[in-house]
């Protein structure tokens with residue numbers, strides 16, 4: 130009784146149920162242990178040990194308590210297990226719903242993404258459209274717009290409104306989805322609460338002592354771990370979802386911003402398009418009004434044209450019927466045409482042959498007549514020149530040049546008569562003086578125009594006439610330009626020789642011509658041969674000892690046949706003239722330059738010989754000495770020029786007044802040109818004048834001189850011709866009685882040809898009776914006789 134039974138608390142109280150199992154010992158069944166024995170055994174007591182009923186009852190009580198405890202625990206466990214199961218199922222459900230939600234979310238995200246992609250695509254296309262619209266509008270603004278864009282713009286606005294509506298719907302959908310996501314987040318919070326409950330359970334489980342509890346706890350723990358891991362994965366997924374949500378939210382915001390931006394753009398475009406529409410409408414109205422106006426006028430024109438056309442159609446109708454009739458007629462005639470043609474051709478051939486033979490005959494007659502007419506033309510031409518007087522005077526006004534300067538002194542003082550090309554007006558000190566010459570060349574007259582007027586005179590030397598052309602005028606008035614001219618636009622000298630070449634070449638069948646030239650300069654009353662090897666050698670005019678008039682011993686003559694050759698000779702002359710002086714321009718102004726051309730022709734059939742001389746003279750400047758204020762050498766030069774020019778005037782005056790004495794010998798110039806100034810020669814004086822105020826005094830002086838020269842009446846010009854050995858004066862129609870061979874004259878002097886210096890010239894000087902004779906047209910030396918009172922301008 131004193132012994133307290135030992136209870137092993139570490140082990141469960143009952144391992145097996147309390148069942149009765151009788152023991153069999155040998156063949157006899159062993160009696161079953163008593164209840165007390167079983168209890169002793171089970172409680173660890175010895176068989177022999179006694180335990181009282183009280184102990185037993187105490188133990189029984191303890192056992193009952195334990196059983197109730199156990200039942201309670203079992204109940205709790207059951208409840209917990211149930212709860213656990215419930216939570217598990219709930220978790221599973223939750224997991225399932227979450228999965229489904231996740232799937233839905235993913236799908237919705239995908240669709241959202243898809244939609245966003247679409248939206249972005251749409252927005253891009255809208256942007257492109259807008260850009261196109263902007264380009265269109267730019268084109269419209271730049272004026273390349275052709276059609277009113279109202280319809281297209283309205284369509285675009287409608288499309289944009291649709292897109293706006295669509296974007297708003299998308300926004301709404303996104304908003305709803307955002308709400309769902311918020312609900313999901315709330316549930317996730319609840320799940321977290323559940324997790325806390327599970328933690329509490331864990332605490333309860335610790336209190337469970339029994340192994341079963343432990344094992345169930347372990348299994349629960351495992352389940353919980355699984356659930357925990359699942360929860361973690363769900364949480365991760367949720368986190369991902371959250372991130373995606375945030376991303377989509379930000380995307381959404383961006384999209385909303387874009388939508389807002391596009392809405393703004395849309396509204397600005399809308400307002401722009403409204404303005405454009407209004408402008409286009411106004412434009413349209415204006416264009417319509419213009420077009421209406423244009424249409425009205427064109428309709429009016431068309432109506433007029435229509436009326437005209439109707440009239441024409443009426444006329445054409447009658448014409449058509451006429452034409453139809455004529456066509457029928459022509460058709461008939463055309464059928465007969467080959468026959469008619471044949472007949473006509475035969476007739477025409479006969480007629481043509483006849484006509485040709487007639488024309489041939491007629492032509493022959495015409496050629497004869499032509500020759501006769503040519504002869505008469507020449508004759509009449511010469512008669513005309515003779516009637517006009519053998520001294521002819523032209524005036525040439527040079528154009529203004531740089532040297533004329535500017536201001537009042539450069540004003541034009543010369544005017545011309547429109548109807549009479551021989552009249553010239555010079556304005557001088559508030560009055561206008563009129564001058565009359567044979568022909569006036571204006572400032573615009575060209576070199577060919579001038580030469581055209583002198584051509585006949587030049588070519589008359591081929592027929593044996595002596596011709597003398599002077600250029601007279603003050604320095605710088607254009608004398609050299611007219612006589613020589615620049616290389617590009619040559620003057621009378623070169624053109625005359627060219628003309629002589631061409632004219633003689635046309636007569637080459639009947640005649641043989643020789644043309645020779647010599648160049649002379651008279652400076653300070655000294656004669657120089659410009660073609661000589663020594664141009665400084667001073668030459669003299671001498672009386673031919675054989676009685677053939679005057680000549681310059683040793684003067685060079687060069688035979689020329691081409692223009693190139695002539696140019697070569699001219700350049701030699703100019704070079705020799707230049708080498709003798711320091712200032713060529715001044716020197717040329719103060720000296721006379723003579724180009725003497727001799728044309729000798731021999732008729733191949735009759736052996737008739739003609740000799741004509743052409744003297745082309747560029748005189749020294751005619752200005753008064755007082756104007757140039759000369760002294761010393763200049764004064765001497767001026768006096769010499771004055772002497773020769775006034776001698777020229779005196780000679781012409783003496784000739785004009787038919788005086789017995791003509792003072793040829795008063796200057797080298799007149800002495801040298803004696804036979805060209807005689808009564809049987811043709812003389813042309815070209816008076817050169819400047820057009821400006823500055824030179825008006827000299828211009829008037831020169832023109833006065835020209836007028837006086839013009840009134841001189843010379844005798845009839847005579848043609849020099851030798852028939853065989855007999856010399857003939859065609860002008861007087863009296864053959865020369867003298868048969869003495871004379872040296873050929875140049876400007877009244879005889880010469881020795883350069884080319885053939887050995888051959889003695891056999892021609893007689895037929896320019897008139899030699900000096901000293903009593904013929905009125907010839908001069909006698911002025912041997913200190915009474916000087917002729919000169920009426921010509923003399924130098925002061």
Ligand SMILES: Nc1ncnc2c1ncn2[C@@H]1O[C@H](COP(=O)(O)OP(=O)(O)OP(=O)(O)O)[C@@H](O)[C@H]1O
Pocket residue numbers: 526527528530602603604605606607608609610611714717718719749750817
């Ligand atoms: N008809 C014209 N057309 C164009 N220029 C001209 C004409 N006449 C003269 N001239 C020019 O006027 C200027 C003077 O002419 P030019 O030398 O011929 O005068 P000039 O009377 O011969 O002088 P000088 O007495 O000094 O020799 C030159 O420059 C010349 O080119």
